[in-house]
Amino acid sequence: MLHEHVVILRIVNEDVPHIRHVDRISVDDLGHEDDGIFAVSVRLGFNDDQDIPKALRLAAPQLVESEMKVDVAQARYFLSAITVHRGVRPELPRWRQALFVAMAHNAANRVRVFHLPPDRTVAMGAHVDL
Template sequence: MVERKSEHAPVEVPGTAIFLTATPDTTPAVLLHNIKHNHVLHQHNVIMTIKTAKVPYVPEKDRYTITKLSDRFSLLELRFGFMDDQNVSRALVRCRKEGFKFEIMSTSFYLGRRKLIADPKSGLPKWQDKLFITMADSAIDPTEYFHLPPNRVVELGEQVTI
């Protein structure tokens, strides 16, 4: 572990953190929550976004793009066709074979989880709020959908009023 550079700097911890986000051009909320609550930053941090192409299948050679942002941060974009099995673990193995350095057993996947809360002043009937929240709650678990190793996933949540 490296000492803090300033009183307010997060502690550096070994390993790799992969932060899943839909918007790679902004800092992922889950990264900010991790620093705010845990006061740590990994040695290597990857902002990962997953895109679904408008074609049935994306060839393996076109599956990913890695951009090094700094010594500690990289941007990884994975692309899958709409008929592809969106297996992130398998895609990461391919990235590793081509030079992307990380060890799966020292890698943590950070996912944001939103808890929807109905606002009685939203203007919608209460039953519509409840229906929307129920549908959102029944969505597939991203750990399962993206084939992430369940024992390597960390979920940080926030409440969102609708």
């Protein structure tokens, strides 16, 4: 069963240092008025903070116009996560596999990067063998 209201949030990283707050958020109701599902796109420059709760607060006025109230203090967050492992693909040299796996394992914790509350965040994902 889905929650009463669902926001599918997409982060779009732009190749500029900063995106103004008024240009940062766009909201789409996906064409079905009574399903409670909305798509929110957040445009961010490479110097902008990737604070997702803050982005939801910025999107709240547009969501209220669509008859959806957002309580950021009670929101639940679901992240997609991919775990990369070394495989046995002959077309990719072993040193490149090892380098890619090491870089993937050293990636920043996305819960912290996105400023998400750990007690209300669930990471779901898959394992990928190179």
